[in-house]
Amino acid sequence: ALVKCWRAKVLVPVRSTALSEALKAVQQYASEVRPHTLDVPDKKFEFRVPGVPIPIIGYIDVRNRDFGFREFKSTSFPHSWTQEKVDNEFQATVYAMHCREDDTSRNPEARYTILGLGAEPGIQQFKTRRTDNDFLRARATIRGVYQSMKQDRLEAHCESGKCPFPSQCKAFGYKEPKSRNANGPVLSTRPAWP
Numbered sequence: 001a002l003v004k005c006w007r008a009k010v011l012v013p014v015r016s017t018a019l020s021e022a023l024k025a026v027q028q029y030a031s032e033v034r035p036h037t038l039d040v041p042d043k044k045f046e047f048r049v050p051g052v053p054i055p056i057i058g059y060i061d062v063r064n065r066d067f068g069f070r071e072f073k074s075t076s077f078p079h080s081w082t083q084e085k086v087d088n089e090f091q092a093t094v095y096a097m098h099c100r101e102d103d104t105s106r107n108p109e110a111r112y113t114i115l116g117l118g119a120e121p122g123i124q125q126f127k128t129r130r131t132d133n134d135f136l137r138a139r140a141t142i143r144g145v146y147q148s149m150k151q152d153r154l155e156a157h158c159e160s161g162k163c164p165f166p167s168q169c170k171a172f173g174y175k176e177p178k179s180r181n182a183n184g185p186v187l188s189t190r191p192a193w194p
Helices: 018-033 083-087 090-102 132-150 166-171
Strands: 040-047 056-063 069-075 109-116 122-129
Touching: 018 109, 018 122, 040 090, 056 090, 069 090, 083 122, 090 109, 090 132
Parallel strands: 069 109
Antiparallel strands: 040 056, 056 069, 109 122
16 A cells, blocks of 8 residues: 555565555454553664764654554564574664664664464564663774775675665675785774674
């Protein structure tokens, strides 16, 4: 309905049953979790990292009334998300950094809701928190990425031939990784997380 309304063009093929499967998963979530009317969906945020002159801007799926936030993911592969994966999500760290700006005395809780798509929709729920050390590492990573962009050294590190969006990567100007030279591997600016 959104695609038709905005006369958008779908660049990635979607299975004919994908939308109905997604709707089933969302309906199951709404009946089990019972979202609260005071939660704020699609909450825009903006903050700055010292040493980086441009702001970090994003949208949190749901900013919870109790100071935390909820992120939704969907997957066709049941149980592809684990607690370890959620605990290492860089996205959750950035969102938590924003929440901490609102109240530096509290450590926000991130809740991940994974909607399993398919004939039998399923829901996985995970909770995680970040530490001050996580925030320090994230700031260092963001500064490193910014410096690499300034110096035109940022490279894409997808597996060759496995990128589902090759034309978009080229359109955004991402570079292919350089091959090894006589002096060893080329220095990568890819952020290592965690």
